Amino acid sequence: VTIVDAGSSEFLEGEQVEYARVKVANRKLEQDGKVPATFSRDLLGITKASLATESFISAASFQETTRVLTEAAVAGKRDELRGLKENVIVGRLIPAGT
Known part of the structure; x- marks a missing residue:
């Protein structure tokens, strides 16, 4: 996935990250009451x-x-x-x- 908005995460806008890693980070951010990262899924060759x-x-x-x-x-x-x-x-x- 590509990070569209990092929110309160450690990711950078435009960074390509594995989907599972973003989901885990977003779950933790939501539990802590912080803003999760938004992302778009990519289909890579x-x-x-x-x-x-x-x-x-x-x-x-x-x-x-x-x-x-x-x-x-x-x-x-x-x-x-x-x-x-x-x-x-x-x-x-x-x-x-x-």
Whole structure:
């Protein structure tokens, strides 16, 4: 989704965020009596969707590797390795099952 109005949230106007993350943040804001963020749903092509993931390792494996890794390094990003793809890339067990 794209944030249209950040309200009282930490999101920035125009920022692309995962739907579930916005829903959780908005629920918390509403419980606290604050203004939730408004957003619009987006339909992204496969290239944009792959590059828009929160995992920069996953995004770098798809296209524009140098740009993605450079931006992550400059921003001091840290990948939490929560998904299947990024765990396979770094040679760890996948987060599946118990």
